[in-house]
Amino acid sequence: MENEFSASQAEIIGALVYGIIFLVLVTLGLILFFYYSRRKIVEKEVEKINIKLDHQKKILQTTIKVQEEERNRIAQDLHDAISSKLNVVSLTTNVLIDDDSIAEEHKEALNHILDITTRTLESSRKIAHELMPPILDKFGLKVALEELFDEFTSNTDIKIKHHIESLNDLDKSNELHVFRIAQELISNALVHGKANQLKMELKKEKEGFALVFKDNGVGFDVNDIKKKSGIGLQNIKSRVAILNGQLFVESSKKTGSIFTINCHSYGY
Template sequence: MEKLITGEDQILSIITGAICLLILMALAIIIFFYFSRKKIIKTQLEKANMEIAHQKEVLQSTLITQEEERKRIAQDLHDAISSKLNIVSLNANFLTEDNITPPEANTIGKHISNITATILESSRKIAHDLLPPTLEKFGLEAALEELCEEVGDTKKFEVHHDLSYSEAFLDSDRELHLFRIVQELINNSIKHSNATQINLVMKTGENQLYLQYRDNGKGFDVVKAQQAKGLGMSGIKNRADILSGILHMESSPGNGINITVKIQR
């Protein structure tokens, strides 16, 4: 009888131990899944926070770019139009004087006519820079081709371009941002680089746009250029961010620049 009881106690102990082991294993699994899920949620939150931070940076970059452009347009309007209109107004006042002679009036009239022609040309150029009519009417490829030809026609630069763009690859707003990138790169080459050659390549594949810009100018320190304030290279980077593009910039003193932009559809 004692042996039977002892055997039952052993079986009960085994069953109890097995149940405890199963409970421990279940708890371990629950704890594992709990912490795994917690880690996944934490990772997702970190990713979401990074995305929000990136969107804030892009928005801030957009506002900075717009503000710099407003300042540049305001300066252009002041330099090219307002100051000249003051001269026109001054000369017009001379015409109202009683003692003015016909030859003097004729000279002042010609002067006013010449200044007015200059103002009209400046206005046309400012309007063209704000929204290139070729871009609006004929698209990005035609606008970039026109831009390259305008620079080449000055005979100060040897400009080569290889452009192949699938219509509507980008929407009109994004096309304008890409056009501004190229426009700013060319402006930098003209104003600062002492370059004699400019090369522009643009290709579109099924899902990616590739743009490369090179010149043979004096180059610059990339790190300093990226840290510099103002429209310049920071404006180019801002626009690339707005386009969700990958901007790669290569340059060093004496070696020109090589800039690529890759944009996914």
């Protein structure tokens, strides 16, 4: 009788053990199922986000490419259509001024016309140069940036300290992006930041480059630009994204602003 009771108890215990093992396995199976299902969902969402970001980047790249092409066209029109015609006016006016048969009062008017024509011609050349700097294509980014700094500092109280290293592995398209970023940074610092001392470093790294720009301006709230950026800063962000870079911004009313751009692999 005792043997039968022991056998029955052993069967019950065995059934309980097997039941517990079964429940553990089922629970483990459900956990693994939900884990891998969730992982697949997350992977799909990440893939969708990457596709969206890639699409946005292509749109940005196309938009900026069209913008640069339009700038190039306008610069060419300024040079070919307006500047050439102004040169003709200038030459003709000089011929009339040298003509002894022209009355002195008329020569004064001609000198005034020549002065206006010369200033307009200079303004036209400056605008064309800013739209599409020929020195960038001929001599590269380093020389173009140094000339850009000279343009801002000549005949002004603005001081720009700079250390620019040559980025030989940067193609012309990406050189233009870096040049435009520098233009925007300087313009923003002077117009919005009211700065008069700037510092820019462009260093070549093992992979890519690092750009650090500092100013002594009035500064701003960094949290505000995270919510809404102005056109200039948005343009900088767009070009940094195309370069596959990262932009870091620090700003304080006591110390001004610091923009750091790290680019380890260039855009396509």
